[in-house]
Amino acid sequence: MKISINRLQDFIRLDQSPEEIADLLTGSGLEVEGLELFESIKGGLEAVVIGEVLTCEKHPNADRLSITTVDIGNETVPIVCGAPNVAKGQKVVVAKEGSTLFPISGEPFEIKKAKIRGEVSQGMICAEDEIGIGESHAGIMVLDTDLPNGTPAAEYFKVVRDHVLEIGLTPNRADAASHLGVARDLKALLKRETCLPSVEEFKVDNTSRTIPVEIESAEDCPRYAGLTISNIKVEPSPEWLQNYLKALDLEPINNIVDITNFILHDLGQPLHAFDADQISGNKIIVKKLSKDTPFTTLDDKKRKLSGEELMICDEKGGLCIAGIFGGKGSGVSENTTSIFLESAYFSPDVIRKGSQFHGLKTDASFRFERGTDPNMPVYALKRAAILIKEIAGGEISSEISDFYPNPVSDFEIEVSYANIHRLIGKEISKEEIKTTLENLDIRYIGETEKNFTVSVKPYRVDVTREADVIEEILRIHGFDKVVLSENLNSDYLAEHPSKDLNKLQYKLSEVLSGLGYYEIITNSLTKPAYAEKSGFLNPKNNVEILNKLSEDLGVMRQTLLFSGLEVLAHNINRRQKDLKLFEFGTTYQKASEGYQEEKKLALFLTGDKAAESWLEPSKPVSFPDLYATVELICEKLGIDNSEVEITHDGPFDYGLKIKLGTKELGKVGLVSEKLCKLAEVKQEVLYAELSWDLLGKKAKGLKKYNEISKFPEVRRDLSLVIDKEVSFDQIKKTALKAGGRLLQRIGVFDVYQGEKIETGKKAYALSFYLQDKEQTLTDKIIDKTMNRLIQSFEKEAGAFIRK
Structure with a gap:
């Protein structure tokens, strides 16, 4: 929303x-x-100003170009212009050097100082399509204005x-x-007052076009209001209304439909406008139609009714699926001169059933099926009628018909002060409680020393119990203001089974086995020489065995690396060179006080990916193979907030350090040749060591499958040129932040460094997969998302987007 x-x-x-x-x-x-x-206007016309052409002469080296000097307020600049209508004395729109323009079609471009056929040009005199305000490219815009030179163009064009x-x-x-x-x-x-627009100016002009309303299904339609407006003119909406809708990602249609959308997003009350001349029998009937009745909706689809949805009908049949979608024949068109405007309160159950049956999710059904305000329809109707008269002309030609036989009562809830303090976990003053609730339009109607009773308006469909009222107090007081005690305990309405780490380990072992890894179990006792010669372990942290059996098994291991390398050496010496191994094991070391134990998960890759075949030559394992496994582990456990940074420390020639928040999850990389030799391994080894204690603590359980979305996924590609020092992880973070919920995943399908781009740069070719789980993405939303990504890459990563 x-x-x-x-x-x-x-x-x-x-x-x-x-x-x-x-x-x-x-x-x-x-x-x-x-x-x-x-x-x-996209880009806000930043660094675009009003200028005046002081001189205009033909370009000596080009027949179709002119050399101008333009006064832009604080300076006079030379500009080479190709427009045929440029002339001395004109007031024009000038894009200054360094500005970025967003044309109607094509990609944004930056204005730079240039030499055009040997003449210096420091800006651009613009046509309307070049700054994104129209389609014309016949010539530059010539303005009729007394605004001083240098005035921002945004002021002239009233950019919102x-x-x-x-x-x-x-x-x-x-x-x-x-x-x-x-x-x-x-x-x-x-703690400030709100104000609603006044509807005091509403008045009925005449009753020449009264359309009676008959409700046959009062249970499904507790309230129905409507009126008629005649002699209107359907045309495009004024700019302020169009800009309001565009800001909310809505496409303006015409002034009548736009006003109904305005009221919906303004007040939360859906409205529907019918062409009054298309209402057969001059009567509205709210009822259900029989199963399999054919009905064509506004999207031109022929549907068969279930018999359970509520319909707005005339004497011939259905005009609209109530609260969900209008009918093809009764909608407002450019030929409409009179409308019947509907404002209703429908039962959430009947709207939800109809919406699910037809697979229709609209802004109206979204609100009706969750519960709207039964006291809003008449106010919204008056507000819309005033706006229609103001924008589309016409006259209100009927009284408001308002069917509301059984008004919905306010909820009355009794609340105990003791329960407030118990559930929130701190004592809040009675004065603050009362002020908070009254600011939320929840009125006190009775109070004793221990309890109070409140009246809650029916638009608060979520506040019907004592616990709901307490939640309202807490969320306004502030969750962050409740200090958590060391002995925190909570009451739960639902069971929260404790996490079984043994089961989690078993399930993850199955996942790794499915990827071709073999599990190993090695000795926790190891050689003291490993820590002494490793260069990254501190021998002083070795936990020594008092009654050691031999020097080779004299200390507890500080890492799973060397015991795993010994397994690799054993297998490689027996001609088993292509190995994928994993181990869950504990490491030990001295701490400042006592000893520290930590359970780890180790992964080893060495040799070739697969056995040699006539289909394809064998390939050695690579760093991405191992890192992909680590990413899969995090994904399977529901951990998606990992951060990475390049590391050359530890046992690696190169690698990555992975963090969860501020804590280190582990490291992944290529084991140094020196350490491989120490364990008598004669080929390259890729190694990852992750904290199983941290993984287990953060895991949400093995990821479960979700239903495949009904709506298609969209792919868009971008090529970015960035500094060598910028990592993919930085790009990924920027993308996820800018892409929002629509960005499902990011892929890299090419990386380039070479002669075709400048020194110190690299190029990423990235694929972005967009999807909305609730509706099909439109080109407008896709373009908006991609433009947001581009702007974020340029601003936060210093990227240049290759076209």
């Missing part, structure tokens, strides 16, 4: 930064998953900038599925 901060400020005064607002909301349970900058929050709304928070809903939480967090 996307929320515009510009629009949010129409409901509540905000003086915090977008980042601070995001943190506040996340802390209260509305997790902000992303924060984007929206600009009505907005920060947009992407909130991962949990299913229980249907009340927050709108700007008003988010503002209500901010009211409690910031």
Whole structure:
């Protein structure tokens, strides 16, 4: 769900930064998953100004070019221009040197100082398609303005900038599925009042077009309101409305449909507009139709009804699947002059069943099936009618018909102060409790020394029990303000079985065996010489055996490396040179006080990947083979926050150190030749040693399979030129942060270093796989995501994107 901060400020005064607002909301349970900058003109016309052409002469070396000097406020610059209409005295749009333009078609490009046919050019005089405001490329824009030279073009074109929050709304928070809903939480967090737009100016102009409403299924439609608006003009929406919708990733359609979408995202109340002339019999009937009745929806698909979905009908048949999707014949078109505007409260159950049966997930069904506010329909209807008259003209030609025979009552809940303190884990003052609840529109209606009773409005479908009220107090008070004691204990509603590390080890052993690894079990006693000659182990940390049987078994091992190398040497000496081994074992060393034991998982790779075959020649194992196994282990255990850094320490010639947060998980790399010789191994060995204690602690259990998404995955490729020092891990982190929930995975299909790129650089060819689990991705969303990735790579990794 996307929320515009510009629009949010129409409901509540905000003086915090977008980042601070995001943190506040996340802390209260509305997790902000992303924060984007929206600009009505891409790039915001940064470093693009109004200029005046002072001189204009023909280019001496090119017939179709002109040499101009342009006053851009603080300086006068020479610009070579190819437009046929450029002339002295014109006010023009100038992209200064260093600016980046985002044209209507094609890739963004940077304006650089250049020599064009021998003449210096320090900027560009722009056509409208070059700055992204129109399609024309016939010539440069000539402005009729008195604005001084050097004025930012963003000011002239009234560029709208907005920060947009992407909130991962949990299913229980249907009340927050709108700007008003988010503002209500901010009211409690910031202790400020919210304000709703006034509807006092609403008035009925006449009753010349009354359309009666009949409800046959009151259980499925507890409230239904509607009115008629005549003599409207359907046309594109004004810029402010289009920009609002575009900021929320919605495509403007026409002024009537755009207003219904505006109200939905503003107030959380879905509306539907019918072409009044298409309503047969001049009557609306809300009922269910028989099973297998054919119905064509707005997307031009012919569907068969289940008989369980609620339908909005006229005397001939269905006009709309209630709360889900409109019908093909009754929608608003450019020829529509009168509309019937619907605003209703439907039962969540009937909407959920209909949505699932037809596989239709719309903004309206998303809200209806979670529960909307039964007290909002008439207010939303008035607000929409005022906007329609303002934007599309027309007159309100009927009274509001409002079917609401059984008003939904507020919830009454009794709460114990003792239970608040017990469940939260700290004592909160009665004054703070009362203020917090009242700021959340939860009213006190009775109070004693030990208990109180509150009235909760029905739009809070998630607050029906004492525990729900306590959760509201805690999330506004702040989870981070509850100090955890050393003897923390919790009550759970569901069972949380303890993690069985032995079972986890057994299951992971099966996974590794399936990859062709053999398990080994080696002696915990080893040679003292290994630590003395290794160069990376401290001999002083050796745990010595008092009654040692021999010097070769005189100390406990500090690493699993040498006992594993001995196994490799034994097998290689017997002509078994292609080996994949793993071991779960314990390491021992002296600590500052006493001794330290840690269970490790070791992996060994040496020799060839597979036996020689006529199909393909044999290939030696490589570092990526072993690192892929380590990544698979983390993936299988549900650990996805690993970080890596290049390391040359430890037993390796080269390798990587893997971290989980601030703790080191282990190391992976090529064992140094010196250590291989120490254990009498005469071929290269790749080795990984991971902390099984840390893996076991962080593991979420072996990863389970998920249902394959119904919606297709999309692949996009990028070629990045970056500094040699920038690792793939840095690129991956940047991508995952910028790509958000749509980016499923990243692949590298080529790496290049050579003569074709400058010294000190390397090129990555990357594939990005995008997928939305709830809907098919549109080109607009894909392009927006990829542009966000490109901007992040350029800004955070200093990358150059190869076209």
